[in-house]
Amino acid sequence: MNGLNTAPSAFPVGETIDRMVSIIEAQGWHLFARIDHAEHARRKGLELRPTELILFGNPEIGTLLMQDRQLAAIDLPMKALAWEDELGQVRVACNSTQWLKQRHGLTDEATIRAIDAVLAKVCASVQ
Numbered sequence: 001m002n003g004l005n006t007a008p009s010a011f012p013v014g015e016t017i018d019r020m021v022s023i024i025e026a027q028g029w030h031l032f033a034r035i036d037h038a039e040h041a042r043r044k045g046l047e048l049r050p051t052e053l054i055l056f057g058n059p060e061i062g063t064l065l066m067q068d069r070q071l072a073a074i075d076l077p078m079k080a081l082a083w084e085d086e087l088g089q090v091r092v093a094c095n096s097t098q099w100l101k102q103r104h105g106l107t108d109e110a111t112i113r114a115i116d117a118v119l120a121k122v123c124a125s126v127q
Helices: 013-026 037-043 059-068 070-075 097-104 109-124
Strands: 004-008 030-036 051-057 078-084 090-095
Touching: 004 109, 013 030, 013 051, 013 078, 013 090, 013 109, 030 037, 037 051, 051 059, 059 070, 059 097, 059 109, 070 097, 078 109, 090 097, 090 109, 097 109
Parallel strands: none
Antiparallel strands: 004 090, 030 051, 051 078, 078 090
16 A cells, blocks of 8 residues: 555564554653554454554654654654454554655654654564
């Protein structure tokens, strides 16, 4: 999909998210929310394979993007999704920083690189 970076995970969805959160917090970033979509579906009597979303960021970094182009706030904080596909493979996805840059016309290259570096560490933690 255009604008999304996806990769396989070697762990179940819950452990994948736990590992990602550990890296996020080790980098000094903040976990804003953890949403278990499958659990919410079950509460309504619906079925959904394991699917969890996290929202995370670092206001000292994200604010720089919003100062550059305030509308970028619609895509912040950063998000990562872990889900089990129809074949039982767990995968992770997050928005590409280059896609964010293009979508919003961002010009702060140093901040984009800083976010990209953290996203790379987060995704590498589950492979």
